[in-house]
Amino acid sequence: MSKENISLIVQHQNTPPKYFEVNKYAYKLLIYVFPLLSLITLIIIIFGSLYWSSVNSYLKTKKPIEITKLNQDKQLLKNEIRELKSLNILLQNKLGKIEVPTINTLGLFRTIPGMIDKTIPPTFTIDNAVTDYNKKQLKFTFNLVKINHTINKAAGFIFVICKTSSGILFYPPNSLLEKDLFINFSRGESFATTKFRPVKAVFNNIKKQSSYLFRILVFSRDGNIIHQQVIEK
Numbered sequence: 031m032s033k034e035n036i037s038l039i040v041q042h043q044n045t046p047p048k049y050f051e052v053n054k055y056a057y058k059l060l061i062y063v064f065p066l067l068s069l070i071t072l073i074i075i076i077f078g079s080l081y082w083s084s085v086n087s088y089l090k091t092k093k094p095i096e097i098t099k100l101n102q103d104k105q106l107l108k109n110e111i112r113e114l115k116s117l118n119i120l121l122q123n124k125l126g127k128i129e130v131p132t133i134n135t136l137g138l139f140r141t142i143p144g145m146i147d148k149t150i151p152p153t154f155t156i157d158n159a160v161t162d163y164n165k166k167q168l169k170f171t172f173n174l175v176k177i178n179h180t181i182n183k184a185a186g187f188i189f190v191i192c193k194t195s196s197g198i199l200f201y202p203p204n205s206l207l208e209k210d211l212f213i214n215f216s217r218g219e220s221f222a223t224t225k226f227r228p229v230k231a232v233f234n235n236i237k238k239q240s241s242y243l244f245r246i247l248v249f250s251r252d253g254n255i256i257h258q259q260v261i262e263k
Contacts, residue, residue: 112225116177119155140212142253153178154257156246157226161263168192168233170201170244170263175226186250187218190231193243201231215249 159172170192176184190201200206205217221227231244241262248257 113177113179116155116157116175119157119175138206138213139247140214142215146254148250148254148256149258151178152257153181153184154248156259156261159244159261159263161242163236163238166235166237168236168242170231170233170242171229172246172261173226173228174221174223174246174248174257176223183222183224184256185222186220186248186256187215188221188227188229189213189218189247189249190229191245191247192231192233192236193245194236195239196237199233199236201233203232203234215253218247218249 153176155175155177157173157175159170162169162171170190174188178184189205192199192201200213202217202219205213219229221229244261244263246257246259246261247255250256
C-alpha cells in the first residue's frame with residue numbers, strides 16, 4: 031500500500047468485503063477544503079444580503095425626501111407661472127386693449143375728504159371673465175388678481191356695474207338705497223386677498239342681448255379707488 035493512499039474495506043451485509051484505496055490529498059480536499067469553501071460562500075451570501083437590505087432601506091427613506099423636493103419645486107414653478115400670467119394680462123391690457131364704450135359712474139359714489147386715485151401703479155387685473163345668462167338672470171364671474179407684489183395683502187370693497195340696452199344695474203344689488211342719491215364705497219362686496227379673489231356678480235330681471243358692458247370698481251378700506259376696469263362680454 032502506498033503511503034500516499036488510504037485503504038478502506040467496505041462490507042455490506044452478506045456481500046464479500048470490498049477493498050478501496052483513496053488518495054490522501056483527495057481525501058483532505060473532500061473533508062476540509064469543500065466544507066471551508068461552503069462556509070465562505072455562506073458568509074458572503076449573508077453579508078451580501080445584509081448589505082443589499084441596508085441599501086434598499088436607504089433608498090426607501092430617500093425616495094419620499096426626493097418626492098417632497100420635487101413637489102416643492104413644482105409649486106414654486108406654478109407660482110412663477112401665475113405671476114408671469116398676471117404680468118402678461120397686464121401687458122395685454124396696456125398694449126392690445128380694444129377701445130370700448132365707457133360707463134361714467136364714478137359720479138354716483140359719495141366722495142370722502144382726502145379720497146385719492148391709487149389705480150396707478152395697478153394693484154389688480156381681471157382674469158377669466160365669463161358671463162352666463164339663464165332665465166332673465168345674468169352671472170358675471172371673474173378673478174380679481176393681485177399683481178402688485180409690494181403689497182402683501184390687499185383688502186377693500188368690490189362693485190360691478192352692468193350697462194344694458196335698458197339701463198344700468200349694480201352689484202351688490204343693495205349698493206344704492208332708495209333714500210340715497212349716492213353710493214357709499216363701503217357698501218361693496220368686502221374682500222381681502224394675498225393672491226386673487228373669485229367674484230360672482232349676479233344681475234336679475236335682465237334682458238338677453240349679444241353683449242354686456244361691465245365696469246369693475248375696487249375701493250380700499252379707507253375709501254381710495256384702487257382699481258377700475260371696463261370689460262365687454
